[in-house]
Amino acid sequence: MKAAVNTRYGSPDVIQIREVPKPTLRRGEVLIKVHATTVSRTDCGQLRAHPFFIRLITGLVRPRRTILGTDFSGEIEAVGEGVVSFTPGDRVFGLTPGGYGGHAEYLSLPEDGPIAAMPSGLGFDDVVVGEGAWYADTYLQAFGLGPGHNILIYGASGAIGAAAVQLAKYYGAEVTAVVAAPHVGLARSLGADRVIDFTAEDFTKIGDKFDFVMDAVGKTTFFRCRKVMKPEGVFAAADLGPHNQNVLLLLWAAVTRSKRIIFPLPKARKGFVEFLRERLEAGEFRAVIDRKYPLEGIVEAYRYVETGKKTGIVVIQLTPNDGTTQG
Ligand SMILES: NC(=O)c1ccc[n+]([C@@H]2O[C@H](COP(=O)([O-])OP(=O)(O)OC[C@H]3O[C@@H](n4cnc5c(N)ncnc54)[C@H](OP(=O)(O)O)[C@@H]3O)[C@@H](O)[C@H]2O)c1
Incomplete structure (x- = not known):
């Protein structure tokens, strides 16, 4: 072959x-x-x-x-x-x-x-679509996202981000997506309730506070995102972040036993692929x-x-x- x-x-x-x-x-x-x-x-x-x-x-x-x-x-x-x-x-x-x-x-x-x-x-x-959806779902599940939660997804146009928007809507959360101007329409079409074009507006100054902030591309920082997190809000990033700073953040979170930062590791599960099939079949994920x-x-x-x-x-x-x- x-x-x-x-x-x-x-x-x-x-x-x-x-x-x-x-x-x-x-x-x-x-x-x-x-x-x-x-x-x-x-x-x-x-x-x-x-x-x-x-x-x-x-x-x-x-x-x-x-x-x-x-x-x-x-x-x-x-x-x-x-x-x-x-x-x-x-x-x-x-x-x-x-x-x-x-x-x-x-x-x-x-x-x-x-x-x-x-x-x-x-x-x-x-x-x-499994890889992006699997990472996105791991983060949403680790947080325990559900109805009544307010989530901000930074970088909602990549494989993980686009999946996270759709799955967060499926879990019943209120979704704010942060993307560059060309992806605003896409983020809306995936179901985001609010879309911030970060090339035109600073997402840390929008006034809202979030239960969960997910950096789906590893391009922003915890310290920026903290400005839009509720006091008990949680941060997650899909990558090591600028200058690999999320490695230090992870160590700091482990030492201080902080529950505000999560970096869960996904595991391949048959149940997840079956879950994804149901979402795809129902038109809840594309x-x-x-x-x-x-x-x-x-x-x-x-x-x-x-x-x-x-x-x-x-x-x-x-x-x-x-x-x-x-x-
Ligand atoms: N933990 C792991 O093992 C693991 C596994 C898979 C992926 N990852 C990491 O997770 C991240 C996301 O993966 P992915 O496959 O979803 O990425 P991806 O599809 O390559 O992400 C590309 C998207 O991100 C947007 N983007 C790029 N720079 C941005 C910025 N500064 N601010 C906001 N959006 C930006 C791009 O928009 P523009 O076209 O406008 O630039 C593009 O739509 C990657 O860094 C990847 O390495 C980690």
Whole structure:
């Protein structure tokens, strides 16, 4: 099968499209013919081993696992002994085991892993939204977001931010989204009750106070956000923040046992993919697709995602007839 392989860390130039063996099917596993995947910011971090300490997990000198890709959608090609929930031909989607393996024509994973039947009425490209949604949901759940809460989502136009707006509305919160001018319409269309264009207005001076402030792009700071947090308000960031300052913030929060700062780590759960299927099927969550590339264009896709300018997700299409790049 064809796969995008990186046998060393580095820029997108280290990726090669190669023929590699198809995954072998073990008991309890399903083999999936992948139709769509994404290039995510998680993939970009793994590719460059950034931040450096992730090498302790991913491999000190070179990557232990050489096919990236966090999301997948496709069709069950074969099932291993003992599999009861899926049969060949089923259309499925989900998150890849450990965040690896999506950038390949075939992928195997346990049937009780983070995989679910495709939501009806949607195409393969419309459902590879797991990575952003999963991070967003982890933060919203860790806070315990629900009706009556007032949340501010900074950077609501990326994969995590766009997902956070939609899920926060699903949980019944009042949502204020902070984005640059070109994304104001998008944030409104995702359900935000109020949208602040940070290029025209300072969000720390809007007068409202929030129960939860989520920096979905890691571009603002706790100290700025504190100005709009209620006295018991909580802050979360999806990244290390300017000058990696959230590392110190995390240490400070741990030492002081502060409940005002949370950095929860997501875990792949089958239940989450099933939850996401329900939201997609009910029209409560939709993919925001920026660009689509064929597998052969994956290096270009990485270069684009690395700019930090994508809106929502960047899809990689592995089925042969869909291979155009769209702006
Ligand atoms: N904890 C983890 O393991 C983990 C996993 C995944 C992602 N992350 C991190 O989480 C962050 C978000 O990921 P993502 O995939 O959602 O990002 P993304 O899709 O790449 O975010 C891009 C979006 O952010 C907006 N943006 C860029 N700079 C901004 C700023 N200064 N203020 C407000 N908005 C800004 C961009 O808008 P413009 O086009 O207007 O610039 C664009 O719409 C990334 O930093 C990523 O590295 C962390």
